[in-house]
Amino acid sequence: MTDAVDLIDIDSLLSPAEIALRASVRSFVDSTIRPNIAHWYEDAVFPLDIVPEMAKLGLLGMHLKGYGCAGRSAVDYGLAALELEAGDSGLRTFVSVQGSLAMSAIHKHGSEEQKNEWLPRLASGEAIGCFGLTEPTAGSDPAAMKTFARRDGSGPDADWIIDGSKRWIGLASVAQVAVIWAQTEDGVRGFVIPTGTPGFTATAIEPKLSMRASIQCDIELSGVRLPAGAALPGAKGLRGPFECLNEARYGIIWGAMGAARDSYQTALDYSKERLQFDKPLAGYQLTQEKLVNMALEISKGTLLALHLGRLKDAGRLSPQQISVGKLNNCREAIAICREARTILGGNGITLDYSPLRHANNLESVRTYEGTDEVHALILGQHITGIPAFR
Structure with a gap:
């Protein structure tokens, strides 16, 4: 940075590796995002074609370890987020929804089967994920969510059936997998749902005055049937x-x-x-x-x-x-x-x-x-x- 930006020499607190990581992301932003962001924003376009480039830089789930993820530090992730948002908040939000929400939920709370199925694909950009918590009437108070998952039977292998709705869910209309949170008889649980599952519908919210180079959606869940193994085993309650x-x-x-x-x-x-x-x-x-x-x-x-x-x-x-x-x-x-x-x-x-x-x-x-x-x-x-x- 120039002295006009870094008045107190914050760069002196960064390692050479951190500065190099920042430079690589800044170069990507300068070459790929800055020349195009005005028309992406004006036309309300999220540029899916840059997702593989982000993956090659190791930006998707970059702070997670294993399963094809980069395993970088929290500071590395932060520096990347800063540079991406200098380009546009919507494109930094993509990295956040993909890595910090969808991938993080599976990485922290998923079964080995769920991790192996989805994390490598999400890290490589082959698949896009979304994270459904907020509802039309439950934003700041997620405990008030109405989406409900019930068991279709009494045994441990009984299917789950989910009904409800979510709102302001980033990337849902282009995602291949959704992490959806729902009330159950035993409290809030998370579920890994392939978006092609019957009864799952995502619709982009338009028009918007903000985050126009990004995608936010309404999700409707109508009798979505899932196997018992779709629930995240490590997540019970709002924690x-x-x-x-x-x-x-x-x-x-x-x-x-x-x-x-x-x-x-x-x-x-x-x-x-x-x-x-x-x-x-x-x-x-x-x-x-x-x-x-x-x-x-x-x-x-x-x-x-x-x-x-x-x-x-x-x-x-x-x-x-x-x-x-x-x-x-x-x-x-x-x-x-x-x-x-x-x-x-x-x-x-x-x-x-x-x-x-x-x-x-x-x-x-x-x-x-x-x-x-x-x-x-x-x-x-x-x-x-x-x-x-x-």
Whole structure:
């Protein structure tokens, strides 16, 4: 990074291998995503043809070990998420849904048969996965889910039959496998469902003002019949999906700073070139104050992400610390992107420049995997010892 972006020399805290990994992902973003993202966003297209390229870089399930996964560190994964989201939040979200949600659920909670069947295919990009937790009336309160799985018989080999609906499920209409969470008589369970199973229907949600180069769907489950072995044996209760959500939330901590950095860099470059009243915008005090405030928050947010990544690699990252990062970095990133747009003036509302696209995308990032309010309540309970969710 240049000194204009990395004010406090965060690069000095990274190893040569980490810097090399970051450079490879940044090169992919520069060559494949940046030249195309404006028209992908405008046309609401998710570019499936780049999935094999992501797989070759080891980005799919990159922090998981075995089964064809790259087995990289949490910091490596975070650096990759940052660079991908500097390109676009929707494309970083693909890596998150695939790796931190669908693959993570199978890796953490699946049987060996489930792992061997799906993880190598998902890591190679041969298959795409999705993760169905949120419902039309159960977003921040997944315990209120109505999707229900019942046994068709009394023996341990009895089939499962699932009925219900899910909403805002990334990639569902292009996925080959879905991890679906449902209530059962024994509490919440997860199920691995090939999307070609009769009764499973995924429909893309359109139109959208955010995450346009990504896919979010409604899922209907109508009498979906599954064998007994479709249930994730290691996941019982809401702890199962929450462990996966924490993996995705961790990636967001880094990714949001990528969107912020790209918006800041765009505004900085523009301000040096755009002349008003016979001098560059960068030469005015008000513009410099905006740029300084953006650079400070990016430095702090990236340092926070790195610290949390080191804790994760050491096995010491707690859920409330993830909430600190997700709440702070999403909140600051969206403010940075909006402020960057002001420096661009009227030109900033076009797709020639990235800040408003990033800001619009971050409206989704700020909402999914826990809203600001949910993370504030998680931290409020941690600080006071008093739960205030209800």
